[in-house]
Amino acid sequence: MKKKSSQKIFKNIAFSDIIFYHLSLSGYISILHRISGVILFLLLPFFILPEFSESINSYQTINKVFKQPFYKFFFVLIMWGYIYHILSGIRHLGMDMKLCIDKNNANKTAVLVFSLSSILTFIMIYKLFFI
Amino acid sequence: MLKKIANANCGIMDFIIQRTTAVILTIYSIFLIAMIFSRNGFNECKKIFTFYIFSVPIGQIISTLAFFSIAVHAWVGVRNIFMDYVKSDIIRMFLHVITLFWNIGTVIYFLKIIWSI
Numbered sequence: 001m002k003k004k005s006s007q008k009i010f011k012n013i014a015f016s017d018i019i020f021y022h023l024s025l026s027g028y029i030s031i032l033h034r035i036s037g038v039i040l041f042l043l044l045p046f047f048i049l050p051e052f053s054e055s056i057n058s059y060q061t062i063n064k065v066f067k068q069p070f071y072k073f074f075f076v077l078i079m080w081g082y083i084y085h086i087l088s089g090i091r092h093l094g095m096d097m098k099l100c101i102d103k104n105n106a107n108k109t110a111v112l113v114f115s116l117s118s119i120l121t122f123i124m125i126y127k128l129f130f131i
Numbered sequence: 132m133l134k135k136i137a138n139a140n141c142g143i144m145d146f147i148i149q150r151t152t153a154v155i156l157t158i159y160s161i162f163l164i165a166m167i168f169s170r171n172g173f174n175e176c177k178k179i180f181t182f183y184i185f186s187v188p189i190g191q192i193i194s195t196l197a198f199f200s201i202a203v204h205a206w207v208g209v210r211n212i213f214m215d216y217v218k219s220d221i222i223r224m225f226l227h228v229i230t231l232f233w234n235i236g237t238v239i240y241f242l243k244i245i246w247s248i
Contacts, residue, residue, distance in 0.1 A: 034212065041205045041230075044237045048244055086160065089153055096150070 025110040033088045036081040043081070046074045072128060079124045084117045145207045152204040159197040191245050198241045202234050 013021075023031070091109050095101055100109050166184060184190035209230050217223045 037205075037208050038212070041209055041233075044201070044205070044233075045240055048241055086157060090157070093150065093153065 024107075025114075026106050029088050029091070029110050029113060033085060033092070036085045036088075039077060039081040040085060043074060043078050046071075046078060075128060076121075076125060079128075080117070080121045083120050083124075084113075087113045087117050145210075149204055149207045152200040155200045156197060156204065159193070159200075162193070185245055194245060195242065198238055202238050206231070206234055 091113050094109070095106075100106055163184075170183070184194065210227065213223050213226055213230075217226065
């Protein structure tokens, strides 16, 4: 069967198109929810250090570990991922219960999630690096 | 035949599991934040964790249950990601095995730290 040149061939969206695709605010929240979940899963053993165990007596060693810049970078990633994932997860559960599913209300909750997570992450970074 | 093995069978049980573990984990997070704010120790979180939560048996049990919930929640989420983006069945099953090892390995690591094994 000969294909006509005017016939459109429908393919799945290419990766180069997806990167520059225009997403709404809710779309960015959704994909960042997935990305923060992957980040938390990959950094899962860094939640707790062996210094937290009871057999190591002093907690002075924990302070020394937290002062190293290597662990501070992981801690910032874990903090952002955790805060963002929880807040957008609460929004997701609210959408499951049909809370704010029309366009304007969903935009409002999306703005709320982004602003709250940024504020809380900046507070944690300030506490971690400057105090 | 691999199509019947490496997919989610019906999806409803995993949906419910993800939602309930999410609620359990938010309650656990609120518990941790309440412990930090009640002792007024925002600057000494590590002391609160070692001495007040991880050395008391009730705190150890609650934390262990929370880590089990993290493992189950993470497994359902990552399996959904693989189902969305990886089309070949054999590669997907291989990735399932690797993520299960990582998952259960970190749970064993947590148990070893908290229960001082």
